[in-house]
Amino acid sequence: MNNQNTSTLRVNRPNNKSNVVHQRIPKVFIPWIFMAPALILFSIYVLYPIVESFILSFYSWDGLGEKIWVGFDNYIQLFDSETFWTALTNNIIWMVLFMLAPPIGLGIALFLNQQVAGIRLVKALFFFPFVISQVVIGLVFSWFYDPNLGLLNSILDLFGFHTIALLSSEEYVTYGIIAAGLWPQIAYCMILYLTGLNSLNPEQIEAARLDRAKGIKMLRYIILPQLSPATFIAVVVTVIGALRSFDLVATMTAGGPWGSSTVLAYMMYEESIFNYRMGYGAAVAVVLFLIMAVYITYFLIRMLRSEQ
Template sequence: MASSSSNKSPENAVNSASELVAGKRLRASDVAPWMFLGPALIIFSIYVLFPVLESIWLSFFEWDGLGEKTFIGFGNYIELFDSDQFWTALTNNIMWMVLFMLAPPMGLAIALFLNQQVYGIRLVKALFFFPFVISQVVVGLVFSWFYDPSFGVLNSVITFFGGDPVSILADEDLVTYGIIAAGLWPQIAYCMILYLTGLNNLNHEQLEAARLDNAKGWKMLWYIVLPQLRPATFIAIVVTVIGALRSFDLVATMTAGGPWGSSTVLAYMMYEESIFNYRMGYGAAVAVVLFLIMDIYIAYFLWRMIRSEK
């Protein structure tokens, strides 16, 4: 018995040593991802998660940003949903979402046009790419001049054909459409870039097989190209809707929510109530409502994406 146990002891020692080394490797592999994720999670918690929670907490108070906070419960939300200005801003945001859906198909059409090998196409691509590079503030100023009833290009064309000048940014019925048109310009350029990237990554074997089957034109686009562009379409739609909900720069630059609040959106209403009216709690309530709308939308699209992958 003694000899047999002595014979097995070296093997046991080797096995235990290997198990110890494997355990250390396993623990190292468990810790390594968190070491890489740790700094990002800390920054995300400080600059994103904490401000979101603080805004939700602040929305239950009445506060001017300087003095003492007064807890009023759901008072800000009750006042918000009774406000005509809130429903105007929400309606404008819905209009932004609906009309911004023109950006993906228009971006796809331009990408299909630019996805060809002809002389000078790089210069044309650069011209179409230009609106995405410039600032939203610059876009707002350019379109403000474009719409100007005195010297704007739009009204010059209208008067040339015998029409009367139209002051789009001063008309309550037209102002939101004018701002959305300005926002579509860079958004179409962004969608165009996404689709150009997708077109460059198409499966050429599928394209050649489709050509051998005499697939061309609309059939080629519908059955071969568009299914391969589904990831680009998903990103384009998600980013476009989020951009419509976050619309602020153009409204602030072109009209400041006017005339008489007819062009305001939720993001600008939050800014106006918090900064100009010194109602931090009420502005936080607007921010929370906008945040919830974005969360519902993003959660729905993530669910659709996960379901399609499964």
């Protein structure tokens, strides 16, 4: 009987090891312990390259030999370069026209957010551009713009317009590439807004209907405020996509004709890889990073103030 009681006591005795460990570690450090692996990877693959790019931008280096300290010479040459201002202008055009993606994506999402037969197939067709590689999109649009066999010139010819070699035109080439980039970007914004529409508060919508709100008023005062998180993500990602545009430029024109379609990301790549000017390319990267950082910080501050 005593043995049974002893064994029962041993079985029911609480295990205080986890409690002791928990008491030894302050609660403040517990979240940091869980975040440590992600923070380490983020520091290695994001923060460290950013710091290295800033440091490298003050050196002249061909990627193989010895680094030579030149101070701000890379930045002085950069701001005196006509190619830099062309690339910066093209990036601004990218940013302005890419802002069409969120409203168009919202319109498509509103159209697709209904329960009718075959709507899933239609959603899949609209979603399709987002899963395609940027290189494939560049090739497809290069064929579409082909002056001899392209579908674009066939359509222009059908309606009696003059055909155009779009990717060979200094005046229109940037707009042709932006049109190719908008195709998947609109699909991405559409996905964000579809997700947001599926999580709307039905009570607010029902209350608005009782107050006879519909159409534009329903969209402006009830739906859009609830879609503000999706709008924030859509705008930030769209701006970042416009500023770091590289794949389509490299695939469709390689910055041509005569550098008229180059952007900052492609200029950085071209100067670093082809011209062996790593420090100069790093200076371009720093300028591009600062533009992104300033814009995103400004937008974050505005978003936080509006939520408060």
